[in-house]
Amino acid sequence: MRITFPKLKSRSWLLLVLFLLAASGSSFFAGLSFERARHLSSQQDEPITGWMSLNYVAHAYHVPSETLHQALGLEPFPPDRRTLKEIAEERGLPLDALRLRLEHAIDQSRRRSSPEGAAEAER
Numbered sequence: 001m002r003i004t005f006p007k008l009k010s011r012s013w014l015l016l017v018l019f020l021l022a023a024s025g026s027s028f029f030a031g032l033s034f035e036r037a038r039h040l041s042s043q044q045d046e047p048i049t050g051w052m053s054l055n056y057v058a059h060a061y062h063v064p065s066e067t068l069h070q071a072l073g074l075e076p077f078p079p080d081r082r083t084l085k086e087i088a089e090e091r092g093l094p095l096d097a098l099r100l101r102l103e104h105a106i107d108q109s110r111r112r113s114s115p116e117g118a119a120e121a122e123r
Helices: 010-041 054-061 065-071 084-091 095-113 115-122
Strands: none
Touching (some): 054 084, 054 095, 084 095
């Protein structure tokens, strides 16, 4: 038994190739999206870098943005949209010093909000 394929016109071949390209591209980008979602859902904290804003850091580290504003001596309202690098430059601080202040504030906030930290604070 011999299998024969119907002859396709050049336009049909073009449509078939375009469909296969679109399907493979969709699969590729779906894989990228899955990997990014998996990375974001992991419990590892992203390192604080200069391109981030205070609100981004607060969201990424699950702490109130007011906590971070207070750690840097900034008013929480209106929200500060500057990057950490811009804030450090305006204050004449190295970015690492600013990062350490934020990490300390994040650590303190997490200790206060955790059940173990709340028990220690009551003692």
